[in-house]
Amino acid sequence: MKLLVVEDDRETAAYLVKGLSESGYTVDQSGDGREGLYLASSGSYDAIILDRMLPGMDGLALLGALRAAEIGTPSLILSALGSVDDRVKGLKAGGDDYLVKPFAFSELLARIEALLRRGAAGTTTTKLRVADLELDLLTRSVKRGDTVIDLLPREFQFLEYLMRNTGHVVTRTMLLEHVWDYHFDPQTNVIDVHVSRLRQKIDRNFERPLIHTVRGAGYCLRSADERKSD
Amino acid sequence: MRRVLSQVRRLVKTHAFRLASLYFAVFAVSMFGVLVFVYWSSADFVERQTQATLDAEIAGLAEQYAQRGLSGLVQIVAARSAGDRGDGVLYLVTNPDGHPLAGNITGWPEGTPVAPGPVAFNVSVKVKGETQMRPAQGALIVIPDGYRLLVARDISDAALFRERIKETLLWSGLVALGAGLVGGAVMGRNLLRRVEEVNRTAERVMRGNLSDRVPLKGAGDEFDQLAANLNNMLDQIERLMAGMREVSDNIAHDLRTPLARLRARLELSLIGVPEDGPQTEAVRAAIDEADRLLATFNALLNIAEAESGARRNKAEPLDLAQTARAAAELYEPVAEERGCALTLDVEPGIMIRGDRHLLSQAVANLLDNALKYGGGDVLLSAHQHDGRAALEVSDTGPGIPEDEREAVFDRFVRLEPSRSTPGNGLGLSLVRAVARLHDGTVALGDNGPGLKVRLEFAAI
Numbered sequence: 001m002k003l004l005v006v007e008d009d010r011e012t013a014a015y016l017v018k019g020l021s022e023s024g025y026t027v028d029q030s031g032d033g034r035e036g037l038y039l040a041s042s043g044s045y046d047a048i049i050l051d052r053m054l055p056g057m058d059g060l061a062l063l064g065a066l067r068a069a070e071i072g073t074p075s076l077i078l079s080a081l082g083s084v085d086d087r088v089k090g091l092k093a094g095g096d097d098y099l100v101k102p103f104a105f106s107e108l109l110a111r112i113e114a115l116l117r118r119g120a121a122g123t124t125t126t127k128l129r130v131a132d133l134e135l136d137l138l139t140r141s142v143k144r145g146d147t148v149i150d151l152l153p154r155e156f157q158f159l160e161y162l163m164r165n166t167g168h169v170v171t172r173t174m175l176l177e178h179v180w181d182y183h184f185d186p187q188t189n190v191i192d193v194h195v196s197r198l199r200q201k202i203d204r205n206f207e208r209p210l211i212h213t214v215r216g217a218g219y220c221l222r223s224a225d226e227r228k229s230d
Numbered sequence: 231m232r233r234v235l236s237q238v239r240r241l242v243k244t245h246a247f248r249l250a251s252l253y254f255a256v257f258a259v260s261m262f263g264v265l266v267f268v269y270w271s272s273a274d275f276v277e278r279q280t281q282a283t284l285d286a287e288i289a290g291l292a293e294q295y296a297q298r299g300l301s302g303l304v305q306i307v308a309a310r311s312a313g314d315r316g317d318g319v320l321y322l323v324t325n326p327d328g329h330p331l332a333g334n335i336t337g338w339p340e341g342t343p344v345a346p347g348p349v350a351f352n353v354s355v356k357v358k359g360e361t362q363m364r365p366a367q368g369a370l371i372v373i374p375d376g377y378r379l380l381v382a383r384d385i386s387d388a389a390l391f392r393e394r395i396k397e398t399l400l401w402s403g404l405v406a407l408g409a410g411l412v413g414g415a416v417m418g419r420n421l422l423r424r425v426e427e428v429n430r431t432a433e434r435v436m437r438g439n440l441s442d443r444v445p446l447k448g449a450g451d452e453f454d455q456l457a458a459n460l461n462n463m464l465d466q467i468e469r470l471m472a473g474m475r476e477v478s479d480n481i482a483h484d485l486r487t488p489l490a491r492l493r494a495r496l497e498l499s500l501i502g503v504p505e506d507g508p509q510t511e512a513v514r515a516a517i518d519e520a521d522r523l524l525a526t527f528n529a530l531l532n533i534a535e536a537e538s539g540a541r542r543n544k545a546e547p548l549d550l551a552q553t554a555r556a557a558a559e560l561y562e563p564v565a566e567e568r569g570c571a572l573t574l575d576v577e578p579g580i581m582i583r584g585d586r587h588l589l590s591q592a593v594a595n596l597l598d599n600a601l602k603y604g605g606g607d608v609l610l611s612a613h614q615h616d617g618r619a620a621l622e623v624s625d626t627g628p629g630i631p632e633d634e635r636e637a638v639f640d641r642f643v644r645l646e647p648s649r650s651t652p653g654n655g656l657g658l659s660l661v662r663a664v665a666r667l668h669d670g671t672v673a674l675g676d677n678g679p680g681l682k683v684r685l686e687f688a689a690i
Contacts, residue, residue, distance in 0.1 A: 015494045022501045102490020102524060104517075105497045154559050180560055184532070184591045185525055187598045187653055193563045216500065216514055 001116065002044065005029045006036035006062070007051040007078065012101070016049060019105045020112075033057025043071050047115050049108070052079040052090065060093040067094035074115040076108070087183065106217035110169040117168065128163040131223035133202065133210055135163055149201050154179060158198060162211065162221040171218035195219055246421035250414035257410050265399040272395050276388045284368055287319055287381050292371075300377060307379075308332040318384035320353060320366055326376025335380070339366075346372045349382065365389060424453045428460060440468050478641070479534040482527035489527070493520040522652075529656040533641070536588060536663035545668070547690060548589070550580040550619050554612045557593040565601055565608060572597070575611040580619045582687045584668050592664040595657040596623040596683050602651060603627065604681055619689040624682040635674040661685070 003020055007013040008031040020027045028045070030036040033056035040048055040062070048066075052059040063075060077095040079086055087098045096118070097111050128135040132145045140156060142149040151159065157179045162170060172191040176182045195211060203209040208224045241247050295303040307321045311334035322333035328344070330337060339351035346369075353366045368382025427444060434442045443464060444457035496517050503510060558574045565572035593610075600608045604625025612621045630638060630645065637643050639662045644655040658672075661683075665672040670687035 011491055015491070015498065019494075019498050019501065022498070102486055102493070104521070105494055152559075180556055180590075182560070182590055182594070183587055184594075185528070186560070186594050187525075187657060188564055188602065190560055190564055193567050194560075197563045197566075215505070216497075216517060 001046045002026045002028070003112070004036070004039055004045045004048045004073075006033070006040075006048065006054060006059070007031065008054055009051070012051075012078075015105070016108070019109070023109055031055070033059070033062050037062045037065055040066055040073065041069060041071065043073065045073050047112055048073050048075040049112070050075055050077050050095070052077055052086075060090065060095075063094045074118060076111055076115060078103070104171075106169070107171050107173060110171045110174060110218060113168045114165055114170075114174070117165065128160065128166075130163055130166050130210060130221060131208070132206075133163070135160060144202060144206060147205070151201065155194075155198055155201070158194060159202070159221075162219065165221070167220065167222045169214050169217045169220050174218070241418070241422065244418070244422055244425075246418040246425070250418040254410050254414045258407055261403060261406055265403050269392075269395055269399055273392050276391055280367065280383050280385060280388060283319065284381055284383055288369060288371065291379065291381065295373065295379075300373065300375075303373070303379065304332045318387065320368065320380070320382040320384060322378075322380040324378050324380075326378075328378075331377075333380070335382075339380075342370075344370070344372070344378065346370055349380070351382070353382070353384070428457065431460075435464060440464070440471065475534070475537075475641075479530060482530040482534075486524065486527045486531075489520055489523055493517055493524070496520070522654075526654045526656065529654060529660065530641070532591075533656060533660045533663045536660065536667050544585050545583040546586070547581055548584055548586050550582050550584075550589070550621060550687070551576045551578050551612050553586065553589050554593060554610055554621060557590060557597055558610050560594065561597040561601065568601055568605075570601065570605065571607040572601075573607065573609045575609060577613045580612055580614045581690050582619045582668070583690055584687065585664075588664045588667065592661045592685070593621065593623075595661055596685075599623075599657055600625040600627075600681070600683075602653065603645075606680060614689050617689050619687045621685045622682060624677040624680060626677065626680040629676060629679055629681045630674060632676075638674070639672075 001024075003025050005013060005016050005020070005027055007016060007029070010031070013029050013031060017027045017029050028039060030039055031054075033054035035056070036050070036054065037057060039045075050059045050063060054062070057065075059077060059079075063077070066073070066075075074096045075094065076097045076099060077090040078099055078101055079090065080101045087100075090098045096115055099108060099111060126136065126138050128137070134143045135156075136142070137160070142151055142156065142159065158175065161175060161178045172189070173185065175191050175194075176184075176186075195213075199209070199211050203211060210221055210223060212220045212222065214220050291303060291306065294306045298305070304323050307323050310319070311321050311332060320333070320335050322335040322338070323331045324338060325331060328338040335353055339353060342349055342351045348367070349370050350365070350367045352363045354361050354363050364384050364386040366382040367385045368380060371379045371381070373379055424447075431442055431444045443461045446454050446457050446461075448454065496513050500510065500513055500517075554576050555574065558572060562572050597608065597610065600623050604627030606626030608623065608625045610621075610623050612619070614620075634645060638645065639658050641659045642655040644653065662672050665685055665687075668687050670685060673684045673686075675682040675684060
């Protein structure tokens with residue numbers, strides 16, 4: 001997998017390159033907007049990490065130019081501007097996700113992985129399956145084996161999001177954003193409580209747990225046999 | 231009636247009243263002194279005049295006696311007594327037995343001792359056919375051979391004059407005192423009113439309305455000067471407080487980047503390291519600590535942004551009921567885990583104009599607080615009434631004492647029993663900033679037992 005990092009702050013760029021390389025990605029880096037656009041225009045990247053404020057060319061302008069050239073490489077915008085409107089602007093300009101600086105590397109990694117998957121999947125499915133757990137998007141019902149599991153609407157959304165990212169880390173922030181559309185961190189670890197409640201319903205009476213905690217990052221739903229090195 | 235009494239009691243306790251009373255007392259004493267002096271000097275003047283007339287008469291008669299002897303004296307006394315000269319001089323010449331020889335007094339006045347010198351007696355005088363007893367004052371002269379000469383003057387006019395003066399002075403004194411009293415009261419009340427304005431402003435400022443100022447009359451008097459100085463002082467305090475906030479916000483802003491780098495390095499150091507390596511636990515703990523710091527900084531910056539009003543124009547119509555419901559869904563499992571009930575009592579479709587994200591965060595903070603510090607069952611309600619949308623979070627915990635309710639809105643303020651629980655003391659600061667941003671109000675009340683937090687906005 002090949003990633004492009006367009007970031008002018010050297011420290012952040014070095015940190016991103018190092019972290020992503022060590023996580024198994026090939027990373028190109030540019031500190032200039034125009035150069036970044038030139039590199040991205042090749043269309044040879046699987047995802048782009050883009051700072052909003054860049055010398056030469058603004059990050060959003062770069063993205064606009066890229067999308068105008070019909071290059072749909074999934075992009076994640078990094079920004080020091082934290083307010084929601086900036087997020088909306090970034091997403092409107094063609095960004096696929098938005099992350100506010102300072103961010104945790106695990107958060108960025110989880111989001112990049114989610115972006116890469118989105119690019120790969122894209123097909124519309126009506127049923128999600130992980131091991132013996134099945135979620136029907138049409139009837140909005142959940143079964144594990146032969147047992148029907150009753151979920152509240154939010155729990156259903158919660159599980160759906162976890163299942164769409166099967167085998168990958170989903171951070172607490174990603175869950176809050178996708179299930180509640182909340183872009184702030186509640187003081188209490190609310191998400192942990194939701195996960196433990198979901199575990200009660202999904203995993204309690206079954207031999208193999210599906211929901212796993214990834215220390216320092218978030219949660220991951222996977223069947224026991226597909227172990228990912230994280 | 232009671233209100234009037236309490237007002238009077240309050241008035242009596244004021245400095246203005248005491249000052250006015252003191253001036254009034256000094257005024258009253260000095261005026262009394264002036265009146266006594268005027269009375270005394272005018273009475274003395276009349277007395278002297280009487281005495282001078284008598285002295286002149288006696289001197290004249292003595293001269294006659296010296297020239298013409300007793301008969302001459304009798305003659306001249308008879309002559310002077312005959313005419314009604316209107317100057318009220320009384321004469322009497324008697325033989326040694328007290329038998330009158332001449333004069334306009336019919337007989338020796340009763341009870342008057344026969345001793346030379348000043349005498350005072352009552353005399354009957356015919357005025358317009360009526361006999362009146364009038365006071366008289368004069369001198370008795372014993373002529374050789376035992377004959378007596380009494381020269382006196384009717385002093386009833388003088389007494390009347392004195393009486394008049396006394397009355398006049400008394401009345402003018404009373405009027406002056408009354409005017410002084412009323413003037414003092416009016417002055418005190420005006421003084422009190424100006425001081426009261428200053429007091430009321432100070433109270434409002436203490437209640438947190440830091441932009442309030444003392445109104446100026448424009449008269450340029452010392453009260454205006456005082457008000458202007460107070461206002462300048464308030465300006466400075468406001469500036470200083472804003473500066474202090476700015477500093478803390480700047481610190482949060484400037485420390486966020488190095489802290490994030492620190493965290494990044496720690497995080498990178500964990501990549502490729504075995505999960506149960508020797509340093510892993512320590513590094514993870516350091517990362518958690520950095521996360522908590524970052525969360526505090528972010529919260530501070532969030533509050534600063536909300537307070538700056540920069541997001542004011544981002545308001546859009548939203549359903550407060552939906553916001554409440556979503557937040558309740560987020561916190562319901564937390565409540566269950568803590569063994570409390572989180573009840574939702576929401577009227578559907580409460581439309582207000584606002585920032586959904588900030589309002590959600592405010593409601594989340596309130597629920598967080600209620601569950602963390604309140605304990606007991608929590609009720610989240612949202613209702614619409616008279617064009618106002620109200621959202622209430624109430625718990626059945628220990629509540630907050632009334633005198634501390636204002637303080638908990640300040641940044642980093644945490645009350646005693648909750649200091650040991652995790653948290654940064656910024657939750658309610660954000661709630662208030664969000665309420666103000668929406669031109670709404672937030673109030674803490676008693677839920678009996680427990681705390682009730684009420685947010686109010688204009689409904690659309």
